[in-house]
Amino acid sequence: MxxxxxxxxxxxxxxxxxxxxxxxxxxxxxxxxxxxxxxxxxxxxxxxxxxxxxxxxxxxxxxxxxxxxxxxxxxxxxxxxxxxxxxxxxxxxxHDPAIAEYVFAGILNRHVPLDDADAKLRQGNWAYSSGSRDRLHDEICGKTIGLLGFGHIGQAIARRAKAFGMQVSVANRSPVANSEMVDQSFTLNELADFWPTADYVVVSVPMTPSTTGIVNADSFSAMKPGAVIFNVGRGPTIDEQALYDALNEGKIGGAVIDTWYTYPGPGKPIQLPSSLPFHTLKNLIMTPHMSGWTxxxxxxxxxxxxxxxxxxxxxxxxxxxxxxxx
Missing domain, CATH: 3.40.50.720 (NAD(P)-binding Rossmann-like Domain)
Known part of the structure; x- marks a missing residue:
């Protein structure tokens, strides 16, 4: 037994x-x-x-x-x-199907303003209706998603990105061959060339001494000004202060962060996820390590x-x- x-x-x-x-x-x-x-x-x-x-x-x-x-x-x-x-x-x-869905929920939320369109139309405001260039909204087809890490999660995201007509750029520890799923690839010693390629950057590398702070101030400086970064790996893979500064100073377009720097513990169920005031930022979506929990x-x-x-x-x-x- x-x-x-x-x-x-x-x-x-x-x-x-x-x-x-x-x-x-x-x-x-x-x-x-x-x-x-x-x-x-x-x-x-x-x-x-x-x-x-x-x-x-x-x-x-x-x-x-x-x-x-x-x-x-x-x-x-x-x-x-x-x-x-x-x-x-x-x-x-x-957990890869769930996390991939989470990432695309975050991306689509920025391009398809369903909630805002609904709220306005309930007041008689046809803010997004067709027929005027002033009312156009964006789409993700043709955008590039950058995947830092190409394990189970990265591959699940890449498959879905291709279904949306996106370009896929990958940075990974071991080389990844360009294929129908990957348009361009880099190794981790080529990150300076990787960052500028992506409209969206998804971090899913595991937490190791070599990946701690792998996304830092130099990374944010090299990204597109409108880039949005997701973290679904481990919080400290993105340097905490550098992330806050990049968002607070508008160096990038925004972030969707699911994995953090401080977590609840025994006797402390209410806990902000960082000592820095991320919760005051308007260009950030914060979630409580939920992306894969389905x-x-x-x-x-x-x-x-x-x-x-x-x-x-x-x-x-x-x-x-x-x-x-x-």
Whole structure:
């Protein structure tokens, strides 16, 4: 009987209905973020498999652990060196369709003024009606979207961009061949040439020492004056002060930011996402790390976790391996 622990509030979201996907004899245990009782600590320490977003020295060592599964893509809060060597570590994706839709919601919102047209027409104002050049609005066909990072998210965005008739420019760690999906590509040491190509820049690179602050003051100076930047990766990949200054001083056209610099924590549920006054800026849309958090994402990730558990129990290869066992 495999003991499967879902540790923490985030992981617990994936436990609902998981019994229908798990092996029929599995014991599913849901534990809080902070393990307070001896029973909770014992359940964690004796787990065969753990689904969680964090592992560090503050947690009991699960000595017989076979699989540690992150229920998302990012595993920067998991200390891989502290996990038992017996444990295979995997992560999940499945958020790329949702994030791609979020990006295009942000782009279309700037070009197709449905809300404003509706509000005005309810007052008898035909502000956007056809027949006069003064009432024209813009479109995204022919615009260029710049993708900083070309993993699952970047590729999902590129496919949709092509359906809208957009040009796609990519900057990625490894070279990306120009194709029907990519019109021009750059490596990360060619960013100075990448920034001016795009009307929209979408940042989806993972958080690493080399990507921290990869978008900085020089980047904003090199972008088109009307460029709009999206961050759906990790907040600190864009330099915090440089982003604020670029928006506050009107160096770029705007931003749609979903990943931030300060997050809520225990006893602090109300929290502005930065020490800088981003909330006062008019050329910014702020969202609370929601772009990939959909019913579809949860279902797809649940299936990945269940499949990897079944593979691990059967001794067959898993997918999305972050660290192999020894």
């Amino acid at each position: 495999p003991r499967i622990v879902f540790h923490g509030e985030n992981a617990a979201c994936f436990s609902h209905g998981f019994a229908d996907l798990a092996p029929h004899d599995a014991r599913i245990i849901v534990l809080p973020d902070v393990l307070e009782t001896d029973e909770q600590k014992k359940a964690y320490a004796t787990a065969d498999m753990i689904v969680g977003v964090k592992f560090d020295a503050s947690l009991p060592l699960p000595e017989n652990l076979s699989l540690f599964h992150v229920p998302g893509a990012g595993y920067d809060a998991v200390n891989l060196e502290l996990l038992p060597a017996t444990a295979l570590v995997c992560n999940c994706f499945g 019913h579809g994402t949860v279902r797809r990730r649940q299936q990945t976790i269940a499949d990897n558990i079944a593979h691990r129990l059967a001794g067959s290869p898993c997918i999305n391996i972050v660290r192999k066992d020894s």
